[in-house]
Amino acid sequence: MSAETVPQASTGYAGSDAAFTRLGRSVPQSVNSGVRIRRGRTPFFASASGIMLTDVDGNRFIDTIMGYGPVLFGHGEPEILRAVHEQIDRSVICGAESARTAEVAERLIDWIPCAERIIFSSSGSEAVQAALRVARAATGRHLVLRFEGHYHGWVDPMHTNAAGTPAQRRRPAASGIDVQPNAIGQNDVTAQIVVTHWNDVGAFDAAVSAYADELAAVIMEPIPFNAGTYRADPGYLEHVREVCTRRGIMLIFDEVVSGFRAGRGGAQELLGVTPDLATFAKAVAGGFPLSAVAGSAAAMAPLVDGRLRHAGTYNANPVSIAAAEATTRLIASTSDLYTRMESTGSRLAEGLRSLASGREVPLRVNQIGSVLQLFWSAQGGLRDYASCSSSNSAVMSAICEGMLDFGVFSNGRGLMMLGYRHEPADVDRVLEAFALSLDRVLREVGDAVCGVHAA
Numbered sequence: 001m002s003a004e005t006v007p008q009a010s011t012g013y014a015g016s017d018a019a020f021t022r023l024g025r026s027v028p029q030s031v032n033s034g035v036r037i038r039r040g041r042t043p044f045f046a047s048a049s050g051i052m053l054t055d056v057d058g059n060r061f062i063d064t065i066m067g068y069g070p071v072l073f074g075h076g077e078p079e080i081l082r083a084v085h086e087q088i089d090r091s092v093i094c095g096a097e098s099a100r101t102a103e104v105a106e107r108l109i110d111w112i113p114c115a116e117r118i119i120f121s122s123s124g125s126e127a128v129q130a131a132l133r134v135a136r137a138a139t140g141r142h143l144v145l146r147f148e149g150h151y152h153g154w155v156d157p158m159h160t161n162a163a164g165t166p167a168q169r170r171r172p173a174a175s176g177i178d179v180q181p182n183a184i185g186q187n188d189v190t191a192q193i194v195v196t197h198w199n200d201v202g203a204f205d206a207a208v209s210a211y212a213d214e215l216a217a218v219i220m221e222p223i224p225f226n227a228g229t230y231r232a233d234p235g236y237l238e239h240v241r242e243v244c245t246r247r248g249i250m251l252i253f254d255e256v257v258s259g260f261r262a263g264r265g266g267a268q269e270l271l272g273v274t275p276d277l278a279t280f281a282k283a284v285a286g287g288f289p290l291s292a293v294a295g296s297a298a299a300m301a302p303l304v305d306g307r308l309r310h311a312g313t314y315n316a317n318p319v320s321i322a323a324a325e326a327t328t329r330l331i332a333s334t335s336d337l338y339t340r341m342e343s344t345g346s347r348l349a350e351g352l353r354s355l356a357s358g359r360e361v362p363l364r365v366n367q368i369g370s371v372l373q374l375f376w377s378a379q380g381g382l383r384d385y386a387s388c389s390s391s392n393s394a395v396m397s398a399i400c401e402g403m404l405d406f407g408v409f410s411n412g413r414g415l416m417m418l419g420y421r422h423e424p425a426d427v428d429r430v431l432e433a434f435a436l437s438l439d440r441v442l443r444e445v446g447d448a449v450c451g452v453h454a455a
């Protein structure tokens, strides 16, 4: 393919640049979520349809991030929009439950292995907070074991030891890894959490032994999409499951990304390991704000018997529930959803790898289903947080953000999420844009910086 086949940003970016400057006068840094901060230009989108985004200047881009996960099908998916429009015409919020919530709840309980009971809220961070509270209530214990690099939202105890800039180093941990808040202004959470390495049986056993009867929960991304996108060694998750069961600790899978994306029963279905509790958000409602905590009847007992009450003005609001009902109906009726997303993801991963080997550049690609994580690293086989985070993020950002000029919108840290509506030809256009951006970066910053031939 030639450069002409790739949609080029032709009308300039004056509108986006002006929107960015204007927003920055009222909204700090011109963003409402830190992940939207880019090293280069920030586009402002006027509309989205299918897999295409159109910015305020009229430039069109193939989307490779799909709202950071919620858009499993396409932007403006007709069935979802129809359901939402119908609901909006009837009511938006009434301060009471809507009858349709049972349809969604029953479908999710049917699909998700750990789910016997379910509660809804609006964002992933809230669901994680609720799951931890349920686990503490169910066990009567207070400590939570988490894993370095896994992301669980921005609530204080969980906004720690994840990708990004550690804010400060607090009290060293007695076992495992020092607790590192990710933001200034956070509470001291060292008394609430223990941090250790994921996919390391020895580190896990040591952390559990050190805190034995204090641990209420172990929380993890069962596939750490935020820490590099790779799988645990065979037997690791089973080991964690067995230890949690034996020690009376609640195992929580944070399936905010993997839920409905890795499979309709989440990563727990794909991997064959069932937690006690699991959190979901993003893809469940096709872009509308809805999250959930699902769990076994035993884990959810404090809610079932009424000792613990869940709260939230927007919880299970009728519009998000209508969106979730339509999205889950679409998931149910799309028999090739996961096979197709896997083949789209592997087409892109293979294409990127062959681009890299043709140029002898140290581009590494981890891929599971529709999610890809790209790294610029001389090291191969990146399957742990330390090696993933030692990769060269500046070069990766320059290439990924640079695709904007060649008609592709991508996240600056090398994360890509594709959807069911991406066609093989779209993947080829992304590859073309990636090659153009890569070659430009190589020309501009040179072999020395990019570590060409370093692989």
Ligand code: PMP
Residues within 6 Å of the ligand: 068, 122, 123, 124, 125, 126, 128, 151, 152, 153, 154, 221, 226, 254, 255, 256, 257, 281, 282
């Ligand atoms: N858990 C995981 C695994 C996530 O990826 C995210 C968001 N990226 C969250 C929790 C927090 O979700 P939200 O941004 O909706 O609060």
